[in-house]
Amino acid sequence: xxxxxxxxxxxxxxxxxxxxxxxxxxxxxxxxxxxxxxxxxxxxxxxxxxxxxxxxxxxxxxxxxxxxxxxxxxxxxxxxxxxxxxxxxxxxxxxxxxxxxxxxxxxxxxxxxxxxxxxxxxxxxxxxxxxxxxxxxxxxxxxxxxxxxxxxx
Amino acid sequence: xxxxxxxxxxxxxxxxxxxxxxxxxxxxxxxxxxxxxxxxxxxxxxxxxxxxxxxxxxxxxxxxxxxxxxxxxxxxxxxxxxxxxxxxxxxxxxxxxxxxxxxxxxxxxxxxxxxxxxxxxxxxxxxxxxxxxxxxxxxxxxxxxxxxxxxxxxxxxxxxxxxxxxxxxxxxxxxxxxxxxxxxxxxxxxxxxxxxxxxxxxxxxxxxxxxxxxxxxxxxxxxxxxxxxxxxxxxxxxxxxxxxxxxxxxxxxxxxxxxxxxxxxxxxxxxxxxxxxxxxxxxxxxxxxxxxxxxxxxxxxxxxxxxxxxxxxxxxxxxxxxxxxxxxxxxxxxxxxxxxxxxxxxxxxxxxxxxxxxxxxxxxxxxxxxxxxxxxxxxxxxxxxxxxxxxxxxxxxxxxxxxxxxxxxxxxxxxxxxxxxxxxxxxxxxxxxxxxxxxxxxxxxxxxxxxxxxxxxxxxxxxxxxxxxxxxxxxxxxxxxxxxxxxxxxxxxxxxxxxxxxxxxxxxxxxxxxxxxxxxxxxxxxxxxxxxxxxxxxxxxxxxxxxxxxxxxxxxxxxxxxxxxxxxxxxxxxxxxxxxxxxxxxxxxxxxxxxxxxxxxxxxxxxxxxxxxxxxxxxxxxxxxxxxxxxxxxxxxxxxxxxxxxxxxxxxxxxxxxxxxxxxxxxxxxxxxxxxxxxxxxxxxxxxxxxxxxxxxxxxxxxxxxxxxxxxxxxxxxxxxxxxxxxxxxxxxxxxxxxxxxxxxxx
Ligand code: FES
Ligand code: FES
Numbered sequence: 001x002x003x004x005x006x007x008x009x010x011x012x013x014x015x016x017x018x019x020x021x022x023x024x025x026x027x028x029x030x031x032x033x034x035x036x037x038x039x040x041x042x043x044x045x046x047x048x049x050x051x052x053x054x055x056x057x058x059x060x061x062x063x064x065x066x067x068x069x070x071x072x073x074x075x076x077x078x079x080x081x082x083x084x085x086x087x088x089x090x091x092x093x094x095x096x097x098x099x100x101x102x103x104x105x106x107x108x109x110x111x112x113x114x115x116x117x118x119x120x121x122x123x124x125x126x127x128x129x130x131x132x133x134x135x136x137x138x139x140x141x142x143x144x145x146x147x148x149x150x151x152x153x
Numbered sequence: 154x155x156x157x158x159x160x161x162x163x164x165x166x167x168x169x170x171x172x173x174x175x176x177x178x179x180x181x182x183x184x185x186x187x188x189x190x191x192x193x194x195x196x197x198x199x200x201x202x203x204x205x206x207x208x209x210x211x212x213x214x215x216x217x218x219x220x221x222x223x224x225x226x227x228x229x230x231x232x233x234x235x236x237x238x239x240x241x242x243x244x245x246x247x248x249x250x251x252x253x254x255x256x257x258x259x260x261x262x263x264x265x266x267x268x269x270x271x272x273x274x275x276x277x278x279x280x281x282x283x284x285x286x287x288x289x290x291x292x293x294x295x296x297x298x299x300x301x302x303x304x305x306x307x308x309x310x311x312x313x314x315x316x317x318x319x320x321x322x323x324x325x326x327x328x329x330x331x332x333x334x335x336x337x338x339x340x341x342x343x344x345x346x347x348x349x350x351x352x353x354x355x356x357x358x359x360x361x362x363x364x365x366x367x368x369x370x371x372x373x374x375x376x377x378x379x380x381x382x383x384x385x386x387x388x389x390x391x392x393x394x395x396x397x398x399x400x401x402x403x404x405x406x407x408x409x410x411x412x413x414x415x416x417x418x419x420x421x422x423x424x425x426x427x428x429x430x431x432x433x434x435x436x437x438x439x440x441x442x443x444x445x446x447x448x449x450x451x452x453x454x455x456x457x458x459x460x461x462x463x464x465x466x467x468x469x470x471x472x473x474x475x476x477x478x479x480x481x482x483x484x485x486x487x488x489x490x491x492x493x494x495x496x497x498x499x500x501x502x503x504x505x506x507x508x509x510x511x512x513x514x515x516x517x518x519x520x521x522x523x524x525x526x527x528x529x530x531x532x533x534x535x536x537x538x539x540x541x542x543x544x545x546x547x548x549x550x551x552x553x554x555x556x557x558x559x560x561x562x563x564x565x566x567x568x569x570x571x572x573x574x575x576x577x578x579x580x581x582x583x584x585x586x587x588x589x590x591x592x593x594x595x596x597x598x599x600x601x602x603x604x605x606x607x608x609x610x611x612x613x614x615x616x617x618x619x620x621x622x623x624x625x626x627x628x629x630x631x632x633x634x635x636x637x638x639x640x641x642x643x644x645x646x647x648x649x650x651x652x653x654x655x656x657x658x659x660x661x662x663x664x665x666x667x668x669x670x671x672x673x674x675x676x677x678x679x680x681x682x683x684x685x686x687x688x689x690x691x692x693x694x695x696x697x698x699x700x701x702x703x704x705x706x707x708x709x710x711x712x713x714x715x716x717x718x719x720x721x722x723x724x725x726x727x728x729x730x731x732x733x734x735x736x737x738x739x740x741x742x743x744x745x746x747x748x749x750x751x752x753x754x755x756x757x758x759x760x761x762x763x764x765x766x767x768x769x770x771x772x773x774x775x776x777x778x779x780x781x782x783x784x785x786x787x788x789x790x791x792x793x794x795x796x797x798x799x800x801x802x803x804x805x806x807x808x809x810x811x812x813x814x815x816x817x818x819x820x821x822x823x824x825x826x827x828x829x830x831x832x833x834x835x836x837x838x839x840x841x842x843x844x845x846x847x848x849x850x851x852x853x854x855x856x857x858x859x860x861x862x863x864x865x866x867x868x869x870x871x872x873x874x875x876x877x878x879x880x881x882x883x884x885x886x887x888x889x890x891x892x893x894x895x896x897x898x899x900x
Contacts, residue, residue, distance in 0.1 A: 033187035034180020036391075038341040039425045043826035046341055074180035087178040091170055094792040097800065098638025099177030100342040100391025106178060121839075129835035132826070134339050134392050135638045137803030138834040140796050 005066045007032075008076025018064035023047045025063045026073060034074035034103045038132065045131030048104035048111075049073045055111035057130075074103035077110065085151040086110055086144070095144030097135035105131050109145045117152050119145065164647040164657050165854045168792035172642035172662065173389070185345040185360050185388045186422045193347065194223065195266045196411045196421040197273050199259040200431065201251045204285035204500035204819030205299065208249055211259060214275035222272060223415035225260040230410065232377035236402050237370055242300075243466035243503065245375060245406045251280065252299065253465035253500050254819040255431040257403070262411040262419050285500035287819055289439050289462050292497035299465075300498030306463045307471035307496045309478045311748040313550050314489035316445075319454040323445035327526050331442070331518035332885040333868070335462075335814040336435035336807075337821075338507060339831050342391020344400060344432060345422035348408035355382025356409045362401035363393045364675035365633050365665050371402035372409060380667075387665040393637040394804070395506035398677050399469055400432045430824035433505025434814060436461040436473055436496070440481070440518035445489070450532045450540045454489035455550075457481050459515050463496040464503035470496035473504075475607050476678075477511025479752045480865075482550035483519045484561055484601040486543040490550040501819050506677060508801065509864035512602060513808065517886065520598040520869030525882055534873060535565060535574070538599050552749045558847050559758045559784045565599060568760040568782045571843065577764065578877070585878065592767045593777075596873030598866040599760050603753025604858025605680040608743035611754070615735050617671035618688035620649060620696050621663075622729040626719040628653065628696070629661045631730075632673035634685045636662070639860055640793035641681055647789055648686050648853045652693035655715045671732065679858025682789065683755070686853040688733040695731035738851040755849045755857050759783035761802075761866030764838075765874040772890035772897070774875060776806050776838045783862060784845040787855030794859055795842045801863025802840045807832045809868035813887045 004013045007030070014029050026032045026049070038046030040059050047058040050072035078084030083091065086109050096102040105128065112119060112127035119127060124145045125138070133141060176182040201208075211226075213219055227234055227248035234248065235241040247256045258278065263269040285299075286292050292304045300306060320326060346360035355378055362368060365385040372383045385405070390397065404421060411419040423431070438461045445454040459481050463470035478494040527537040542561040548554055569575065574595060581593040605611050619631035630649055636642045646660035653660075663670055673685045700706035703726075705718035722729060743750035764778040781798050788794045811830040815823045823829045848855025868886050876882055881896050 027187075031189070033183070036184070036342070037186070038343075039826045041425070041825065041827065044341060078179055080175040080179050080181060083175065083178065090178045091174045094168070094171070094796045096171065096174060096177040097640070097796055098340070098342070098390065098392040099173070099182050100184060100340075102177050103180035106180075125834045125837075129833045132339075132341060132831060132833060134341055134394070134804070134831060135800045136796055137799035137801075137832075137840050138837055139799040139840050140792070142834065 001064065003063055003067050005068060006070040008073060016063050019062045021059055022061040022063050022066060023058040026058060032073055032075050036100055036103060038101070045108060046101055046104040048107040048131060050107060050111065055108055074107060077106065086113065086148040089144040089148035089151065093144040093147050094140040095136065101131060101133040105133060105141060109148065112145065113149055113152055118149055163651045165651050165789055168790055169643055169647055169657050171640065172646055173636065182389045184342055184391050185347060188359065188388065190347055190418045190420060193418040193420045194262040194264050194411065194415055195269055196260060196262040196408055196419045197269050198257050198407060199261065199273060199276050201247065201254055201256040201258055203251060203280050203282050204254045204287065206251045206280040206282040208247065208251060208258065209279040209281055212277045212279065217272045217275045221263060223262040223411055225410045225414050229414055230375065231413065233374040235374065236406065237374050238399055238402065238468060239471060240467045243468065245403065245410070253502050255502050257407065260407050260411050262415055285819060287499055287501065289437065289460050289497060292499050293460065299500060304498045305495055306467045306498050307474050309475065309494045309748055311478060311492040311550060313552060316454045316456050316489040316491040319445045319489045323453050324448040325446045325529065326443065327446060327529060328443045329522060329525060329884060331440045331521055333438045333514045333517050334887050335437045335504065336507060336812050337429050337814055337829060338394045338396030340392030340394060340396055343423045343425060343428040344397065344404050346401065346405045346408040347418060347420045348405065348412040349418050350409045350413040351416060355384065357384045358405045358409060359386045359388050360401060360405060361390045361397060362387050363397045363635050363637055363677060365667050366672045367399065367675055368402045368405045369667050372406060375406050385667045387635050390635060390637045394508045395510065395677065396433060397637065398506040398675065400505065425826060426824045429829060430821045431502060433468070433503055435507035436463060436470065436504040436511065436514065438514035440515055442518060442522045444522065444526060446526055446530065448530065450530055450537045452485065452487050452541050455482055455487050457492045459492060459494040461496050461511065461514065462499050462501065462504060464499060464501040466503045468503045468505050470504065472607065473506065473511040477515040479551060479603065479607065480512035481515035481519060483516065484543050484599060484758060485541040486547040487541065492550065501816065508804065509861045510678065512861070513864045513868065516600050516865045517869045520600065521872055521884065524873045524876060534597060535569060539565060551752045553751045557755060561599060561758060564758060564760045564782060564784060564845060568597070568762055568780060572762045572780050574762060590769055592769060592878040593765070594874035594878030595762065595764045596870050596877055597760060597762045598869040598873065600865045601756040601758045602679070602862040602865055603756050604683045605754055606678055607752055608745060608750065611684055611735055612737045614674045616674040616685060616688060617732055617734045618673050618685060618692050619671055619730050619732045620689070620692040622696055622719055622723060624723060624728050626716065626723045627661055628659055629663050630689055631663045631670045632685055632689070633665045633667070633670050634673045634681045635665050635676045637676060639797055640790060641676070643793060644682050644686060644789050645689050648689045649693040651854065652690050653697050653715065654710060655712055659716070679860045679862065682856050683852045683858045684735065686856060687851065688735060690853040691733035692731045695733065696729065699729060699731065754851060755786070757783055757785045757857050757859060757862045759862055759866055761870045763867065763870035763874045765871060765878065767875065767878055772894040774810050774888065774893065776871060778838050780841045780843065781863060781866065782843040782845065784847055785859045785862070786849035786852050786857030787846055788844050789854065789856050794844065797859050798842045798863045799840045802867050803832055803837055805864050805867025806837060806871065809871040809886050810888055813889055
């Protein structure tokens with residue numbers, strides 16, 4: 001099945017079985033391996049991406065649902081040479097350790113800050129509760145989001 | 154104005170940014186499953202569904218094109234069918250005997266993942282079942298023998314003074330038993346390996362791992378190859394915590410066997426369910442304490458029986474047991490100590506390395522026991538500890554003379570003051586009288602954790618590190634120590650840059666690849682910064698001295714001068730590599746037979762304080778505040794060090810309150826993130842991290858180990874706080890709401 005959508009600001013079209021997970025299409029068909037699979041069942045958030053301005057777990061989205069959609073992945077947010085302020089904050093505050101949760105965490109932070117540009121610590125805690133990190137205890141992630149919010153202001 | 158020479162402030166003690174950070178925050182880091190291997194096959198594993206028995210027959214259903222598949226059983230193994238580690242009891246693939254559920258029996262590979270999964274489900278196995286041993290008591294009882302002569306994988310006996318002489322002199326003898334459960338690592342990146350294997354090239358492995366040379370050691374006998382024909386390359390690793398210490402050898406072996414038989418590259422990536430159910434977990438434990446105390450709170454003697462469940466094979470249980478044994482008596486000065494320790498075999502999936510390595514288990518028991526003793530004696534939790542702390546010039550349970558200039562009492566005072574401990578305790582007790590719904594508590598734990606391998610371990614390892622000034626005049630660190638999130642790359646560049654008096658940007662870390670890097674030992678035991686970091690420092694100093702001796706560099710230099718010196722040297726002499734090998738600091742002695750001597754080169758010391766509240770309708774316990782104060786020698790990178798402590802504390806909180814491995818007939822039945830709960834950001838309190846820095850003479854720039862320490866303190870501190878809040882002397886973890894409810898009803 002041919003599916004057309006917008007990915008990181010570019011129009012693209014893929015040919016894939018309708019029930020193939022968006023995560024697999026991104027990783028296997030399109031070579032965008034920034035989104036990770038931590039659980040494959042909607043629990044960990046490592047595969048978080050923005051789909052039509054909504055934060056979703058791409059492991060739960062069949063590609064058929066993406067027809068005409070607009071998708072933003074970690075690859076579209078910033079590059080090593082041109083970091084997005086959230087990425088810059090994660091780098092400075094130690095928000096990434098092993099880094100496997102980081103792309104999803106950054107996307108979730110992006111979604112959070114878009115909805116609330118000045119979140120309290122407890123709003124950050126709730127806002128990121130769908131994204132698991134086993135390395136940081138979340139302290140430095142919360143610092144990163146707080147710092148990024150300051151930059152946004 | 155005079156021109157000032159550009160000088161460097163040392164990078165030590167600064168929060169230099171994570172070396173591989175830009176790649177990680179942009180999603181550009183390549184973990185094993187992110188790397189494209191063209192035309193590779195995918196591999197999968199058929200596992201036993203029973204805990205103990207014999208394989209009678211393997212059945213292949215009709216409707217699968219089996220000729221398209223690569224099928225590997227024990228019969229296909231070209232060399233020896235055991236995972237070489239400490240002993241050789243564990244096979245790569247079960248041949249006839251099944252010793253635990255989820256034991257690998259057969260491997261399958263195919264290009265099409267969907268077909269592969271269909272085929273996996275189309276294989277069934279007939280067994281002759283045998284009665285399993287599934288708990289510590291059953292293993293000890295030894296009605297059924299499943300390992301060796303007596304189900305005992307390893308035992309230690311440690312004795313200081315004469316415990317039996319003391320019972321009659323004690324005012325009180327206090328006894329109890331404590332239990333801890335298994336814990337799953339839940340690194341967010343599951344285990345994964347890719348292999349290439351054939352006669353000409355030998356075996357090449359890429360994958361997620363902590364210890365490339367362990368994998369090499371395991372694959373040598375599997376293929377009967379020499380070590381130069383087994384090449385292991387670590388790819389970016391998404392967390393380890395001990396879970397990628399020994400298990401990667403198994404998975405690498407499986408991938409290699411499939412690659413060998415198929416002649417193709419084979420990729421094996423576990424999904425979460427398989428990773429949780431089939432790989433190692435923290436050893437469950439059971440500790441019995443019998444303690445002789447004076448009425449003034451002085452502990453006269455500790456008699457400890459410490460048992461851990463090792464699961465079906467020996468794996469690393471002997472060393473986990475060793476660390477747990479040595480830490481069982483804590484940071485206290487006690488004249489008479491006897492510790493009897495055993496690792497027993499059960500028909501469970503083998504337990505393995507997990508941050509803390511046996512110490513969290515025995516420390517939980519001791520720290521809970523001390524609180525019980527304090528309450529019986531009408532002393533405060535802090536007072537009983539204060540009266541027994543070990544001080545410089547006194548000896549630990551193994552007879553090690555402590556001489557680190559660290560004072561536990563002042564650490565305790567600082568922690569009490571900082572947390573307003575006394576005030577809060579009074580206030581919570583008051584609140585608890587008026588508030589029947591919410592009960593609050595505060596508790597503490599005081600402990601120490603040895604850095605590096607136990608006893609003579611480091612001497613036998615004889616780790617090596619190289620620093621290379623390469624043809625492009627770049628400085629490279631060559632070591633097998635892996636970056637698994639804890640910051641190895643960054644710490645090593647800081648240490649090397651400091652030794653070379655240059656900036657961290659010009660230091661590169663070579664990928665851990667056994668073809669190019671020397672064996673700096675495994676990335677475990679909080680040894681990387683302290684032990685391997687010291688070698689990085691020596692080797693870097695070696696480079697600097699050579700450049701100076703050959704006249705390229707003056708005793709003081711600017712960065713520009715340093716770069717120029719490197720360029721000039723390389724132009725005239727070509728590349729330069731300086732190796733450093735571990736030398737045991739003088740005066741360290743250890744006796745493996747008596748378990749007496751200097752167990753560790755140094756210890757990290759800590760006081761942790763937990764504040765909790767319990768909702769008495771839901772029985773949910775929430776940690777509302779956590780303070781972690783520790784002495785870890787010189788802190789090389791504050792943000793990374795804090796991150797290690799915060800992450801460890803979070804795992805400790807999970808260990809105490811959330812994480813329960815549910816086993817049924819030896820199988821984990823909650824092998825998913827929905828039913829095995831690790832803490833989310835909404836579950837955790839702010840974790841405040843405080844350091845005390847007493848430089849350690851033999852660590853690089855005074856640093857000691859840090860990674861495991863934070864796993865030890867949270868569980869006892871939290872359970873001590875629950876005891877304060879409820880008056881219940883709880884003796885086991887994990888303490889989930891249903892467990893707490895049960896405890897309430899039973900009392
Ligand atoms: S992989 Fe999608 S939520 Fe875990
Ligand atoms: S940084 Fe490792 S899981 Fe979050």
